[in-house]
């Protein structure tokens with residue numbers, strides 16, 4: 001079974017409803033390490049060596065986060081800046097992430113319609129996530145189509161349970 005690292009990024013994990021439900025479901029899988037960045041690093045002081053070790057000891061990297069201002073919460077941006085260093089993630093000898101699949105799982109307030117070219121947010125979410133695609137490209141990771149959980153504001157408990165099951169199935173598919 002592949003070892004799967006789920007990096008989660010939420011500003012206030014205790015206030016989360018959607019990400020919390022997805023995390024609880026993923027925690028039940030035996031080959032998954034759920035790594036909640038804000039809980040481990042409440043002061044955003046990231047242990048780079050530990051994070052690089054985690055990346056190297058897992059086969060698949062999943063990033064699970066709520067969409068904030070058309071991007072990720074700041075802790076994930078900080079994580080990228082700190083952890084994806086020259087000589088590790090890019091550069092002539094920076095090949096440690098080569099070939100690892102990268103799966104984004106993003107929870108989004110707006111609906112799919114909101115994120116169409118005619119919608120209020122103008123751009124499709126997959127376009128707004130392109131910096132992650134470019135990051136995967138530079139680091140030699142295999143960028144998989146992002147898994148989007150859209151329209152979360154008024155999501156029923158039943159639909160949330162279905163969404164959690166979909167994410168579990170996605171991760172079990174690796």
Ligand SMILES: Cc1cc2nc3c(=O)[nH]c(=O)nc-3n(C[C@H](O)[C@H](O)[C@H](O)COP(=O)(O)O)c2cc1C
Pocket residue numbers: 010015016017018019020065066067068069070071107108109110111152
């Ligand atoms: C600071 C902040 C920024 C947000 N920005 C967006 C956004 O750009 N687009 C969007 O559709 N939803 C946005 N949202 C809504 C979140 O995506 C939504 O609340 C989250 O996915 C719900 O997950 P949770 O219950 O785990 O917090 C934002 C929410 C917050 C708190």
